[in-house]
Amino acid sequence: xxTNVDYNTNKKIVKKDVSYLGRDFSSxxxxxxxxxxTYFPNTYNDFNESSPGMMFIEMASYVGDVLNYYVDxxxxxxxxxxxxxxxxxxxxAQSLGYKPSLAIPATVELQVSQLVPAKDDxxxxxxxxxxxxxxxxxxxxxxxxxxxxxxxxxxxxxxxSSELDRRIDEVQVPxxxxxxxQFKLTKMVLAKSGETVTETFSFGNxxxxxxxxxxxxxxxxxxxxxxxxxxxxxxxxxLAQDTVFESIENxxxxxxxxxxxxNDTPYMLRLIKTxxxxxxxxxxxxxxxxxxxxxxxxxxxxxxVPNPDNVGSALSFGxxxxxxxxxxxxxxxxxTFGLAPSNTxxxxxxxxxxxxxxxxxxxxxxxxxxxxxxxxxxxxxxxxVQTSKDSLSINNPTPASGGSSEETLTEVKQNAxxxxxxxxxxxxxxxxxxxxxxxxQKYGNIAKAFIVQDKQLxxxxxxxxxxxxxxxxxxxxLGYDSNKYLANVNEAVKQNLKMYLSQYRIVTDAxxxxxxxxxxxxxxxxxxxxxxxxxxxxxFKCIQRVREHFNIDKWQINQPIVLSDVAYxxxxxxxxxxxxxxxxxxxGNPLIIVENKATTSEGYSGNVYDIAQSTKNGIVYPSKDPSxxxxxxxxxxxxxxxxxxI
Numbered sequence: 300x301x302t303n304v305d306y307n308t309n310k311k312i313v314k315k316d317v318s319y320l321g322r323d324f325s326s327x328x329x330x331x332x333x334x335x336x337t338y339f340p341n342t343y344n345d346f347n348e349s350s351p352g353m354m355f356i357e358m359a360s361y362v363g364d365v366l367n368y369y370v371d372x373x374x375x376x377x378x379x380x381x382x383x384x385x386x387x388x389x390x391x392a393q394s395l396g397y398k399p400s401l402a403i404p405a406t407v408e409l410q411v412s413q414l415v416p417a418k419d420d421x422x423x424x425x426x427x428x429x430x431x432x433x434x435x436x437x438x439x440x441x442x443x444x445x446x447x448x449x450x451x452x453x454x455x456x457x458x459x460s461s462e463l464d465r466r467i468d469e470v471q472v473p474x475x476x477x478x479x480x481q482f483k484l485t486k487m488v489l490a491k492s493g494e495t496v497t498e499t500f501s502f503g504n505x506x507x508x509x510x511x512x513x514x515x516x517x518x519x520x521x522x523x524x525x526x527x528x529x530x531x532x533x534x535x536x537x538l539a540q541d542t543v544f545e546s547i548e549n550x551x552x553x554x555x556x557x558x559x560x561x562n563d564t565p566y567m568l569r570l571i572k573t574x575x576x577x578x579x580x581x582x583x584x585x586x587x588x589x590x591x592x593x594x595x596x597x598x599x600x601x602x603x604v605p606n607p608d609n610v611g612s613a614l615s616f617g618x619x620x621x622x623x624x625x626x627x628x629x630x631x632x633x634x635t636f637g638l639a640p641s642n643t644x645x646x647x648x649x650x651x652x653x654x655x656x657x658x659x660x661x662x663x664x665x666x667x668x669x670x671x672x673x674x675x676x677x678x679x680x681x682x683x684v685q686t687s688k689d690s691l692s693i694n695n696p697t698p699a700s701g702g703s704s705e706e707t708l709t710e711v712k713q714n715a716x717x718x719x720x721x722x723x724x725x726x727x728x729x730x731x732x733x734x735x736x737x738x739x740q741k742y743g744n745i746a747k748a749f750i751v752q753d754k755q756l757x758x759x760x761x762x763x764x765x766x767x768x769x770x771x772x773x774x775x776x777l778g779y780d781s782n783k784y785l786a787n788v789n790e791a792v793k794q795n796l797k798m799y800l801s802q803y804r805i806v807t808d809a810x811x812x813x814x815x816x817x818x819x820x821x822x823x824x825x826x827x828x829x830x831x832x833x834x835x836x837x838x839f840k841c842i843q844r845v846r847e848h849f850n851i852d853k854w855q856i857n858q859p860i861v862l863s864d865v866a867y868x869x870x871x872x873x874x875x876x877x878x879x880x881x882x883x884x885x886x887g888n889p890l891i892i893v894e895n896k897a898t899t900s901e902g903y904s905g906n907v908y909d910i911a912q913s914t915k916n917g918i919v920y921p922s923k924d925p926s927x928x929x930x931x932x933x934x935x936x937x938x939x940x941x942x943x944x945i
Contacts (some may be wrong), residue, residue: 322367328360379712386583388708392715393580396536399711401585402517402653405447405492405702407695409664410485411435411455414471414690416683417479427468427482430679431687432457435488438495438522439670441693443659448668449490449699450650457484490664492702493519493652505595505641507632515651516585517705522648524577524589526640532575538592538636544799545571549791560791567791568798574634585705589647592637657702664695725803731774731810734803738796745796746785747777749815749856749925770807775815775856775925785851785904785929787814815856816926817904821936822849823892824869825881828944832874835941840872842937849930856927860919862891876945881938893919896936903931 321330343352375381379391420426435455440448460466471481500511524532533543549567551558580588672691676684725731728750735748753771780786793812828837848868866878880888899905913920
């Protein structure tokens with residue numbers, strides 16, 4: 300046992316051994332008894348269960364056990380995997396950058412229609428008079444028959460039609476005549492369930508990191524935040540981020556370069572710097588906080604915290620700070636973390652609410668509650684204007700979906716861990732693909748994406764070889780046209796995507812955006828049916844099965860066609876005895892025949908591809924350059940034959 304000497308008293312001090320392993324009541328009690336026996340043998344030796352000394356030992360053991368329990372529990376509550384308290388789980392999740400979902404609204408596509416007069420098109424026919432076409436403003440509220448409110452997310456402008464915002468014109472002919480008198484204009488618009496409300500908050504003198512609490516719980520989206528001077532505050536993931544994305548209309552005035560694509564890409568993305576920003580925080584009572592920055596001074600930042608450009612200037616008119624002491628905490632008063640609102644009133648519009656019950660049935664959302672539908676009436680017949688306004692109708696041809704209640708605590712834990720692992724960055728191939736598909740639709744239509752490392756040529760000793768370029772990636776893209784056929788992505792969409800990915804990509808990664816090749820094809824097969832089944836019915840079901848197998852939603856760039864998979868799908872149809880070669884059972888004839896379709900006048904891509912040379916061991920491989928197989932016209936390009944029955 301080690302000893303020390305107290306030189307003030309010249310007495311030896313014995314260092315006592317302490318056991319830190321005993322953490323429960325029994326272990327602590329036993330350790331205290333052994334401690335007393337070892338170091339106080341002559342002071343106390345009555346360890347009878349009813350003795351006063353044992354009372355104090357057991358009381359100390361009790362306190363130690365309780366304290367150890369709370370220490371262990373508090374440590375456990377700092378680890379998201381083991382935390383149980385809702386507040387702690389929410390705090391940790393949000394410190395990792397993940398916002399728990401308190402409610403998820405249902406989404407639905409609403410069909411909006413209006414009638415407009417017909418007019419002469421100048422060539423003996425008729426066309427809709429779009430001067431009577433109106434605009435249903437965004438944030439219009441339509442209610443279902445069960446009382447669930449749905450809010451439209453975009454304007455419905457009947458005057459325009461594009462691939463991303465298609466309008467369908469239907470002729471309305473009266474029963475008494477042959478010439479049309481009206482056209483029915485129909486568009487689709489996305490809507491979300493829940494309520495939209497506006498609250499105002501007054502601010503006095505600026506306070507660092509000021510915050511407010513919204514009155515409604517289960518807030519799903521902040522729509523807008525503006526102050527008394529109509530300055531906009533932007534939501535950011537963290538207050539140190541001073542750049543945000545903003546969407547602008549794709550017009551000649553805003554962007555002359557890409558305005559030619561305004562029908563396909565109505566909005567462009569741009570980055571702006573802003574000092575007015577806020578973050579959100581979800582509390583354990585399901586309410587949302589808005590937290591603002593620390594900038595509380597009207598002086599320029601370089602006056603609050605001098606920089607090398609103005610410190611010690613010897614010019615008579617210059618600023619000098621050499622003889623002035625400044626508080627390092629002044630850094631927090633700058634715009635680095637955004638401005639704190641001061642002497643103003645903030646108007647906050649937000650949406651809240653969502654549940655499984657919001658997934659309402661089809662044809663039930665058709666009761667306008669609060670809508671704005673306008674028609675420019677200048678020079679128009681007032682009665683026809685009123686008729687056009689009164690003709691507005693809204694319906695949901697498909698059910699609402701996606702609505703659910705708040706995440707469970709287990710789901711919050713898992714999702715927060717996954718979010719943190721991704722680090723809000725695009726590093727892996729999957730990261731980039733996920734970001735591409737998350738591009739808001741109004742900025743472009745991305746249906747398929749594929750990414751590979753860029754290649755470069757290296758010359759060694761008069762030989763040339765292809766090697767990976769570590770500083771560049773090639774991303775191949777395709778979109779849909781208005782008929783959901785694959786199509787090339789235009790330059791405006793690519794520009795928006797570049798801007799969108801710039802906030803996630805690694806600095807050293809250059810991304811080249813290219814169009815993938817579309818390989819159109821037709822397919823042939825033969826079957827033997829079972830006796831007792833209607834052959835035409837069986838064949839029809841086989842064609843439907845093939846059609847579903849090649850549904851373009853299921854196919855990705857560079858995915859091969861496995862012929863045995865096609866044959867297997869056909870064999871699963873009830874009544875099919877076997878799948879046989881469509882050209883007869885001669886040796887060498889394949890069960891499934893795939894043929895390239897490339898005639899542009901027939902609507903195909905025009906890409907010629909040698910499928911026979913690309914077929915190995917029953918697998919049709921795509922080209923070396925990234926491409927995708929598309930069964931564009933299944934009604935005509937799937938040919939099946941019944942070659943007998945058994």
